[in-house]
Amino acid sequence: MNNFKLLILSLFILIITVSCSSDDDDASQELYSSEDLTILHNNSSKAWKLEAYYIDYNSKQKSEQNDCLVDDIYTFKQDGIIEVATGLENCYYGDNEIAEAEYSFYEDEGRLYITIIRGEVTEDLVKSTSFTLQLIELTENRMVFASGDKDNYKISLIFITE
Template sequence: MKILKSIFFVSFILLNLFACTTDEEPLFQDKYTAEDLVKLHGGDFKQWELQAFYTNCNQKQLSEKNTCFVDDFFVFQKDSNEINVTSGEGGCDNVAPEDEITTASYEFYEEEGLVFISISKASSVNGVIKNIFFSLQLVELSTNQMIFASGEKGDYRIALVFVTS
């Protein structure tokens, strides 16, 4: 019985740690305003850490690239819409982080109230350039968590879950 309780407790902790949403405050909005974006860039710039990179957020399936993305830090800037990326210790495709270039930016379409992030990670492996590129829509935003994803509300597929303190 103690083992079953321990397994349940650990499962509960892990589920909450890697959840795509929280119960703290409703995050989903159909449209975002310039005032909402202060949560994203902090009025000037704000650092975010990628908590999870899902290929299927609802099924909690982490991407095979999760490890090489989650140790990167992303600084969202207000005026340039650029995101400065500081690579972590792990590179993708068995490449040293210093041999990898990650670029990112976000676009705000004020009239539609939509925000998109675009990320590119490139490296050279045995003389072959490998590039990962994707663009995702902002679907959830609070002061300490945001999610960019593909799919419908409650049915997110590819998703990036960012957190900040």
């Protein structure tokens, strides 16, 4: 009888061990260190041009706002601040457009996020859009921020160096 209980207990432990997830998604995502951040800001500041704004990265479906955003320049600084120089084409009507951005690095997790706010200020109304995306790719000349899970990224921004 003890052998039977031991067998059942062993099977139970085996089933629990095999069925538990080891966060495969986290293991497949790139993790970053503080040294990687030098690619972002070049130890001072570094300008990046927005190459594309996708609402579905996997199908390469661009956002309706792609054209008004791709002429913007984003200057990443060491302190998490991003200066946004908007281009000639506004996303909103008129010249009352605002654009702000910042990045946050969580060294313990190895994750970096960008938050972007775009809006329009009129006499009595403020309209804005904001989103936060995770860095999923970083090289000397290209970086990609996206939302969603690996193989199913949705909103995505692709930056290239000037």
